[in-house]
Every structure is written in C-alpha cells, then in structure tokens.
Amino acid sequence: MKIGIWDSGIGGLSVAAAVQDVLPGVKIHYIADTAYFPYGGQSQEILVQRALYLSHSLVSDGCQLVVVACNTASSAALECVRASVQVPCVGVEPAVKPAVQMSQSKHIVVLATQHTAEGPRLAALVRNHAHSARVSVLPMPGLADMVEAGQISGPVVTSMLWSQLAGPISEGADMVVLGCTHYAFLRDVLAEVLPEGVTILDAAQPVAKRVKFLLHDAVKSDSLCVPPLMNGISKGAESYVDLKVTGEQVQVEEVLDRLSSRGAKLPRSILFRACSRRT
The missing domain is CATH 3.40.50.1860 (Rossmann fold)
Known part of the structure; x- marks a missing residue:
C-alpha cells in the first residue's frame, strides 16, 4: 500500500x-x-x-x-x-471546529499564511463553526519561509510569533490553531512562548x-x-x-x-x- x-x-x-x-x-x-x-x-x-x-x-x-x-x-x-x-x-484545513469546541474562553487564534488568511476556505470554516466564539486570524508573512530554511527556534522566530500572539493571548485566547503544515515544526518554540493553559492544534x-x-x-x-x-x-x-x-x-x-x-x-x-x- x-x-x-x-x-x-x-x-x-x-x-x-x-x-x-x-x-x-x-x-x-x-x-x-x-x-x-x-x-x-x-x-x-x-x-x-x-x-x-x-x-x-x-x-x-x-x-x-x-x-x-x-x-x-x-x-x-x-x-x-x-x-x-x-x-x-x-x-x-485549519482546525477551527475542534478548537472552538475545546476552547473554554471561546476565543481562538489561527496562525496562517497570507493566502490562507484571506482565502474563502478559512472564511467558510469560521462562518460555519465559530458560532459565538471569537476567532483571531493572524497572517504570518515570512514564517513558512523561515521553517523552509530550517529556522524553527531562536530569538527571531520567538519575536515574530510573540509580536503577533501577545495581543490575543492577553485578551483571553486559549487555543492556537496552526494554519500551515510548516508551522507544525514550531510546536516546541510555541510551547515556550505561550502561557500555561493555551493549547496548540495542527492538522x-x-x-x-x-x-x-x-x-x-x-x-x-x-x-x-x-x-x-x-x-x-x-x-x-x-x-x-x-x-x-x-x-x-x-x-x-x-x-x-x-x-x-x-x-x-x-x-x-x-x-x-x-x-x-x-x-
């Protein structure tokens, strides 16, 4: 097979x-x-x-x-x-549905490439599954390129991630959805950056x-x-x-x-x- x-x-x-x-x-x-x-x-x-x-x-x-x-x-x-x-x-596709179902605060974050963030498929997922939950979609231009080059840790990666995540996390987001398969290789650095109680989901x-x-x-x-x-x-x-x-x-x-x-x-x-x- x-x-x-x-x-x-x-x-x-x-x-x-x-x-x-x-x-x-x-x-x-x-x-x-x-x-x-x-x-x-x-x-x-x-x-x-x-x-x-x-x-x-x-x-x-x-x-x-x-x-x-x-x-x-x-x-x-x-x-x-x-x-x-x-x-x-x-x-x-970004795991919007399970993230909304699992979220205690009913506020989730989706990290995505610019194309995915602006595309109709993600918009449909949010429309069909968010219900009353808040979905913060964060375009991450250049992040997949860094992973493609083998850069999955260090101050540049950490700074890029936290500069985008800090706001939604401070507002109570408790789920981070990885909207690009490259981002799965960033799980370790995300676990270091995110506070306890925030869950990471990928596809x-x-x-x-x-x-x-x-x-x-x-x-x-x-x-x-x-x-x-x-x-x-x-x-x-x-x-x-x-x-x-x-x-x-x-x-x-x-x-x-x-x-x-x-x-x-x-x-x-x-x-x-x-x-x-x-x-």
Whole structure:
C-alpha cells in the first residue's frame, strides 16, 4: 500500500510523520514542490496546475490515496483534484471546529499564511463553526519561509510569533490553531512562548486519522485491490518516505539535517529520489 503526499516544500513532512504514527508500515511517496515555493506568491491558475500535475504524478507512481498537505493548495485546488484523480484525496484545513469546541474562553487564534488568511476556505470554516466564539486570524508573512530554511527556534522566530500572539493571548485566547503544515515544526518554540493553559492544534493528526479511516473503508468495500490493511501495513512492515524535490535537492537535505538536529519530528527513513526540475 502506497500513499502520496505533496506540499510546496517540507511542511507536509509533519503530516507524513503523523501518518507513520497511525500506519507504521505504510509506504509514502512525497513530493516537495520547492521549485514553486512559496505557493502564496503563485496565481490561482498556477496553483491548480501544480495541484493536478503533482496529484496525477503520485497516482501514476501507484499511490492509492493522495494527501494535499498544504493549506494554500487545499484552499485553491482541492476540489479540482478530487474531480480529476481516481483515488481518495485528503486536504488540510485549519482546525477551527475542534478548537472552538475545546476552547473554554471561546476565543481562538489561527496562525496562517497570507493566502490562507484571506482565502474563502478559512472564511467558510469560521462562518460555519465559530458560532459565538471569537476567532483571531493572524497572517504570518515570512514564517513558512523561515521553517523552509530550517529556522524553527531562536530569538527571531520567538519575536515574530510573540509580536503577533501577545495581543490575543492577553485578551483571553486559549487555543492556537496552526494554519500551515510548516508551522507544525514550531510546536516546541510555541510551547515556550505561550502561557500555561493555551493549547496548540495542527492538522497533522486529524489528517493522519482520516487517511487511516479512508484506507480501511476502501479495503472493506473492495474499492482498492489490496490485501487486508492491517496485514499489509501495520504488522512488521518497514515504513519509509520516498522523497522527490522539484527544486534543489541539496538544499532540502541540508534543511532536514538542520531540523533533525533541532529536535523536529520528521518521518522515519527518508529516501531521496531524483525528480526533473520545474516539471
């Protein structure tokens, strides 16, 4: 069983690590579309083109489920991908609904890229699930770029985060939603910055659980021609991530080494595979 995951860069590896936690033997094919990073600077047309190309590439590689592990791309192109590929497709979105449900103060914060913060998908989530809760959406321009460069701690990162969070936290916000998969690598520094009683939510675990559910459901309904899932994946199989990079592979290797040295949770057994440039 293989699943495909793609993102504009390394952020979606946080989702891949969560998938490995719930499906320990799954084979993951991952594409980091670094030649087009950051997606926030791309037009809607380019985002749809990349989404379709990357998703179809993973299906052609034999992946039986595709995860669009990018909030910007999910907002811009998820429905196009679902209409185009012949396998289940999972997107990511800020965890507004569970945050509102869990919040005691009924005030939550969403950290997001500029594109996601201004997009219709987040607006719909807030409209449909906030009810009487207050939702403070904080655009964080440049933060994903810092993570993509391997910068997940230090005074610059801390200052950027707290300069935005200080106001809502002082006003009683008790939930911080991470609206970009890159931000999952900032959990440790956020835990240091935020006061006790403030909870951090990201999309990695819910997406991983959704992937597991869909694969089990597909096997039970015989919509995928695969052996029983628990026999084929989770009993003794060795998990790995087959990683393609559309930009410069050496840069990504260096960033992953940097993240690993700083304690970031990365997937097990990342194997790089050649990918044609700017395809």
